[in-house]
Amino acid sequence: MTPTEMESRIVRYGDLRPCKTAFIDAHTPGSDQKENFTVIGGGVSESADQHVHIGIPHGFNIGAAGQPPKCRNSLHSHRTAEVFFVLKGRWRFFWGRWGTAGEVVLEEGDIINIPTGIFRGFENIGTDYGMIMAVLGGDDAGGGVIWAPQVIEDAAGHGLVLGQNGKLYDTKKGQALPSGVGPMPVLNDAELAGYPEPTTADVVPHYVARYYDLYALADRTPAVVIGENGKLRDKPGFEVSFVTRGSAWDDLRAYPRPSVLMPMRGHWRVTWGEGSATLAPGDTMSVPENVAYSLAPSMTGEASLYHVVATKDPAGATWNLKGTAA
Incomplete structure (x- = not known):
């Protein structure tokens, strides 16, 4: 692309x-x-x-x-x-x-x-x-x-x-x-x-998950925020992860469904086979399915980003108010 x-x-x-x-x-x-x-x-x-x-x-x-x-x-x-x-x-x-x-x-x-x-x-x-x-x-x-x-x-x-x-x-x-x-x-x-x-x-x-709790959880690897095994355990039809400077990745990673990157803090460099782009807080980027990309902050300082990808789960309610299977 x-x-x-x-x-x-x-x-x-x-x-x-x-x-x-x-x-x-x-x-x-x-x-x-x-x-x-x-x-x-x-x-x-x-x-x-x-x-x-x-x-x-x-x-x-x-x-x-x-x-x-x-x-x-x-x-x-x-x-x-x-x-x-x-x-x-x-x-x-x-x-x-x-x-x-x-x-x-x-x-x-x-x-x-x-x-x-x-x-x-x-x-x-x-x-x-x-x-x-x-x-x-x-x-x-x-x-x-x-x-x-x-x-x-x-x-x-x-x-x-x-x-x-x-x-x-x-x-x-x-x-x-x-x-x-x-x-x-x-x-x-x-x-x-x-x-x-x-x-x-x-x-x-x-x-509810607090920003600085997620920041600590994502110190080395991306933290699953919402998902079957996430901090907020749910299966809403998509998975939300949280990425920081410490959990960004230099290797190329691809997903079988489109993935969305939404920076919260800092500027982020997204690199794929044919190019790269820089994202700022408030930007939203949709990476097509099966396109491998790397993700890293492009500047010093605090850096965080929400990552969303669809799952095969139904989009309706699958968990009740106590966080257990409905």
Whole structure:
């Protein structure tokens, strides 16, 4: 693969194209300043305005959320895995029917593998614009977003209606549901009863990993963060590893499925048979399947990177809230 061909599979942080109308809460006060990014795969955006940087199927999706201070993403659920790591800022993640069952604050580099099938939300509690990177299981990311009823109801008061087809319509712009398409129904009480209310003690030990713990674990070899044998033991359809200067590799390594490199700290040199590229924090690189490459920091100082590769496991829930086989 030539350097030009490989560069087309690199999304630079400065080239990310945001969508400010990606979801049903885009006009709801408190959530109306968030930006959504779809880096790899179709993502779960409900807006026709969403730009997709790399549409090649990987077995998972890569996205990002950028938000100013005090801006939040409303309560929702997914049918497949949703993993976040904090690239910039300080973030509070909360969950439960009303967002009060539990919460955790994540700092830069921390990662959370939010359990499938619970309502979750997040907000930037830092002092500056923040960014979190996301990995969603499956090529179709589980078919979209399931919103808590109050989110749909609140959005209607601000002009946005979500159709049963998963698309948004802005009544303030004169848009209406197409003929034959009804509004997305809200979950009823019986359906809501199936959503668990795990406490902070249920979630944090099994689904949250701290940056400096991972940095220590990856001192000599890459640390598996999320995987069947990972620090956060799960089988969400992809494996996430953490690499530091001490665990980078000079030999050429290839994977049978596309692998994604996402630097957290420092600049990284990726070298393959026909060329090389340098990545900075916030960049995302997709290396094609069976392309062998080496990976090493290109400068002195702290260096860390998240590595994601699909597995043969189903993209749905395979582990329960205690971290054991479901």
